[in-house]
Amino acid sequence: MELLRIENIEKYYGSKSSLTKAIDGISLTVQEGEFVAIMGASGSGKTTLLNCISTIDRVTSGHIYLEGSDITELKGKALNRFRREKLGFIFQDFNLLDTMTAYENIALALSIQKAPASSIDSAVKTVARQLDIEDILKKYPYQMSGGQKQRVASARAIITNPRLVLADEPTGALDSKSSKMLLERFNYLNKDLKATIMMVTHDSFTASYASRILFIKDGKLFHEISRGEATRKQFFDKIIDVVTMLGGDVSDAL
Amino acid sequence: MLFKLSLSNLRKSLKDYAIYFFTLIIGVSVFYVFNSVGAQATFMAVLSSQADIIVLLDELIAGLSIFVAGVLGLLIAYASRFLMKRRNKEFALYMLLGMSKGKISFILLMETLMIGAGSLVCGLLIGIGLSQFMSALVASLFEADMSALHFMVSGKSIAKTILYFSVMYLVVMAFNTLNINKLKLIDLIQSGHRSEKLRMKNPWVCSIIFIVSAAALAVCYHKVAFDSTFFTGGAGVIESRFLLVVATGCVATFLIFLSVSGLLLRVAMSIKSRYFRSLNSFTFRQLSSKVTTMVFSMTVICLMLFVTISALAASFSLRSSMNANIVELCPADVEICYNLRKGDEPMKSDLIEDMKKYGLNITENFSDYASLHYYIDDALTMRSTMGEFEEELSQQFRFLMWDSREPIVTLSDYNRLMDLYGRKHLEMNDDEYIMLCNFSNMKGVRDFALKQGVNITVFGKTTLKPKYDECQDGFIELSSQPLNSGIIVIPDNAADPDRMERNFVIGKYKAVTRDGKHETDAKVKEQFDLFTKFQNESMNPAIERLYSYNTKTDIADSTVGLTAIITFLGLYIGMVFLISCGAILALKELSDSTDSIPRYEILRKIGAEEKDISRSLFAQTGIFFLLPLILGAIHSVFGLKFAMNVFEVLGMDKLAGPITATAIIIVLVYGGYFLITYFSDRAIIRGQR
Numbered sequence: 001m002e003l004l005r006i007e008n009i010e011k012y013y014g015s016k017s018s019l020t021k022a023i024d025g026i027s028l029t030v031q032e033g034e035f036v037a038i039m040g041a042s043g044s045g046k047t048t049l050l051n052c053i054s055t056i057d058r059v060t061s062g063h064i065y066l067e068g069s070d071i072t073e074l075k076g077k078a079l080n081r082f083r084r085e086k087l088g089f090i091f092q093d094f095n096l097l098d099t100m101t102a103y104e105n106i107a108l109a110l111s112i113q114k115a116p117a118s119s120i121d122s123a124v125k126t127v128a129r130q131l132d133i134e135d136i137l138k139k140y141p142y143q144m145s146g147g148q149k150q151r152v153a154s155a156r157a158i159i160t161n162p163r164l165v166l167a168d169e170p171t172g173a174l175d176s177k178s179s180k181m182l183l184e185r186f187n188y189l190n191k192d193l194k195a196t197i198m199m200v201t202h203d204s205f206t207a208s209y210a211s212r213i214l215f216i217k218d219g220k221l222f223h224e225i226s227r228g229e230a231t232r233k234q235f236f237d238k239i240i241d242v243v244t245m246l247g248g249d250v251s252d253a254l
Numbered sequence: 255m256l257f258k259l260s261l262s263n264l265r266k267s268l269k270d271y272a273i274y275f276f277t278l279i280i281g282v283s284v285f286y287v288f289n290s291v292g293a294q295a296t297f298m299a300v301l302s303s304q305a306d307i308i309v310l311l312d313e314l315i316a317g318l319s320i321f322v323a324g325v326l327g328l329l330i331a332y333a334s335r336f337l338m339k340r341r342n343k344e345f346a347l348y349m350l351l352g353m354s355k356g357k358i359s360f361i362l363l364m365e366t367l368m369i370g371a372g373s374l375v376c377g378l379l380i381g382i383g384l385s386q387f388m389s390a391l392v393a394s395l396f397e398a399d400m401s402a403l404h405f406m407v408s409g410k411s412i413a414k415t416i417l418y419f420s421v422m423y424l425v426v427m428a429f430n431t432l433n434i435n436k437l438k439l440i441d442l443i444q445s446g447h448r449s450e451k452l453r454m455k456n457p458w459v460c461s462i463i464f465i466v467s468a469a470a471l472a473v474c475y476h477k478v479a480f481d482s483t484f485f486t487g488g489a490g491v492i493e494s495r496f497l498l499v500v501a502t503g504c505v506a507t508f509l510i511f512l513s514v515s516g517l518l519l520r521v522a523m524s525i526k527s528r529y530f531r532s533l534n535s536f537t538f539r540q541l542s543s544k545v546t547t548m549v550f551s552m553t554v555i556c557l558m559l560f561v562t563i564s565a566l567a568a569s570f571s572l573r574s575s576m577n578a579n580i581v582e583l584c585p586a587d588v589e590i591c592y593n594l595r596k597g598d599e600p601m602k603s604d605l606i607e608d609m610k611k612y613g614l615n616i617t618e619n620f621s622d623y624a625s626l627h628y629y630i631d632d633a634l635t636m637r638s639t640m641g642e643f644e645e646e647l648s649q650q651f652r653f654l655m656w657d658s659r660e661p662i663v664t665l666s667d668y669n670r671l672m673d674l675y676g677r678k679h680l681e682m683n684d685d686e687y688i689m690l691c692n693f694s695n696m697k698g699v700r701d702f703a704l705k706q707g708v709n710i711t712v713f714g715k716t717t718l719k720p721k722y723d724e725c726q727d728g729f730i731e732l733s734s735q736p737l738n739s740g741i742i743v744i745p746d747n748a749a750d751p752d753r754m755e756r757n758f759v760i761g762k763y764k765a766v767t768r769d770g771k772h773e774t775d776a777k778v779k780e781q782f783d784l785f786t787k788f789q790n791e792s793m794n795p796a797i798e799r800l801y802s803y804n805t806k807t808d809i810a811d812s813t814v815g816l817t818a819i820i821t822f823l824g825l826y827i828g829m830v831f832l833i834s835c836g837a838i839l840a841l842k843e844l845s846d847s848t849d850s851i852p853r854y855e856i857l858r859k860i861g862a863e864e865k866d867i868s869r870s871l872f873a874q875t876g877i878f879f880l881l882p883l884i885l886g887a888i889h890s891v892f893g894l895k896f897a898m899n900v901f902e903v904l905g906m907d908k909l910a911g912p913i914t915a916t917a918i919i920i921v922l923v924y925g926g927y928f929l930i931t932y933f934s935d936r937a938i939i940r941g942q943r
Binding site: 056077080081083084085087089091095096097098099100104107108109110111112113114117118120121156 | 526527528529530531532533534535536539540543853855856857859860861862863864866
């Protein structure tokens, strides 16, 4: 079933005299239960694309449909509600509140939605078990490692059962071991909990965990590959081929 | 080049500087107003011929202005530290580019100079305007003549303000330079993302500290407000006892805030259904981190608010009771007292008749007057009116003048005076006496004896029993305060004409206007001067017919002279403290909000409603402002009770008005600060900078 449909969106920055086309006519669809990665060099427009989907930024033209409704038309309160109820965010720099414990950070996503306090506790415990962070719930962000922080952020993103989880360079600030652990959790969320994940990355290794990869160059869709029945290693080699074709300077991971 | 850089820095960070600048302007104008109105108040006291207190006053104002300067200096230091923290990134950039610390100091120096000069000029202009307003306010507070208090620009005060603030700015500059020299580049660069380490305090320890300090406060409250033995013992003992209570109170206040900072979150968290609703968990976390880092400042603010509330309420109360007292306790215009004895020798005579002998007709000035006599019985001392309880009471109240002889008046004399005063007559049988007293400390002692029905013997022949079992409210001499410590009224036939001690003539002028009364004052004075002169010439100079002479005008003016200044100082200190408290809290709030911008960004990213964010901010700011105010208000309830115990003039029943006035001022100033802080905070976190 189709969850997200993007129709020919464009995003321009700057004035008429010096126009930058961050996104230049991109169209794509994402099926429910997919794990999509978006790859591209710095400045290719991948983060802008994610920001437009997450309604943090507005498109210059074109439409974005989530479950059939056009989110580029949303304004003010409706926009906030959409963001709160339909989307889950994972950021490169975690964006955890440093004054609150992991538990409180995760619970905040629910309490912002005005969920009854009685249901919060069990929900937090469940999601903590899924992400293997039960024993750090009482810790503050400064007491955690980067990988733990990102798993807490992931827990906060999925506790509201969002239709779509958006991840912006989730492994960008993690060491390789933590990255691997996080991505395996992502796989678990995707396969076992049927979460739809859309992830922006410039790292081939990270991207190799996805089921489909979209390559973006200079604001345009450049290429698209699917993993299919291939192993992760085979998929990774395929990605490296495309990256080399893209210009080579995207990443030299592994 | 560097000068240009500092100028453009100022322009760029105008918003940050605005708070600093605002604080400075307030400081300068408040300081100027204090000195100039203080000088005028001294001037006023000169007019009301109170030369002896002027020296004292000058010292008082000089001392207080140093104190005020100290408070303002701390405020400026605080504000400047806040500003420095804001700009760590900027300094880091300069240092990365290879600028020497000396040059950075120089940039800061230029900035401080410009800010300082600007704020001095603005502050002085505002201060000059404000002092006019304050003068009018002070004048309207008192019923007496305040026409001497008029608009003037005090050059001396301006010079003093400039001097004091220059010194303060220099100190701030020195501090900034020191700070810059201590800075390390790595700290500057990382200052943005050094996460705060929060430690939860042990709730049990906090609870115990809370209970102990609350109990200590309760004991202090009880001691100052309700414990009558607090004032027993010598002056030194009372003083050290008082200091002990104050010190305990300060420490307990600090500990209360310390424990509250640990408990606040615990209590909030224990109510799960509330804690995890909307942004409450975030709100309390923010608040708790704020309070934890501010325990000491909160204590200072709380104590300052306590002083503010007490000073304001006491000042207003003093002022209203003083005005009321003049109306009640000065029901006539002039009172003249004439001595009738020289040693043991009676010199029966009458003031009015004696004056007539020299062709001076004093009564022509009066629309109505009364002449009465004080009798003295050498055997009738205060000790003797206590009967058998004398020993017990004199042990308990050692400071009273037990061997002073009691003034006695006859019933008919007294009732005649009451006709003049427009007060109630007294009635009694021939074997009774009545005790008049309106000085409440003495009343307590005398009532004790009257309750036991102690009989007295007057002039060695008549024994009288008390008609009432308590003192009756009344007085004879004009005064500004209820300080009649005791007069005995006896039946006419019990009096011994040979024992007349003094002759009082109390009159009301014919003139009714203020100017007319002043003229009559002058005329009566002239007649007396003549009378004194004639008497000294004609009579044996060895016999002194000492008389005292008191007018309502003098009483009112002298009371105003002193009380007005005390009141003014009280109001003033209150205002300075209030403004400082508001400024410190506002600065802390604003700097916290700036630090918290990323947190609010996160909230927005995960979809929190702007409305909920605003509400959370409102709650944070509100509770932050309320915490010290609540404890300060509780302190001042007992502080005022204490003030009433010490100063007789502050009546409990008269306190409703002053407290309302105080509350209005607090709500206006403190509430104003709160609202300004909240709205600027909201602008900061919404990024409208």
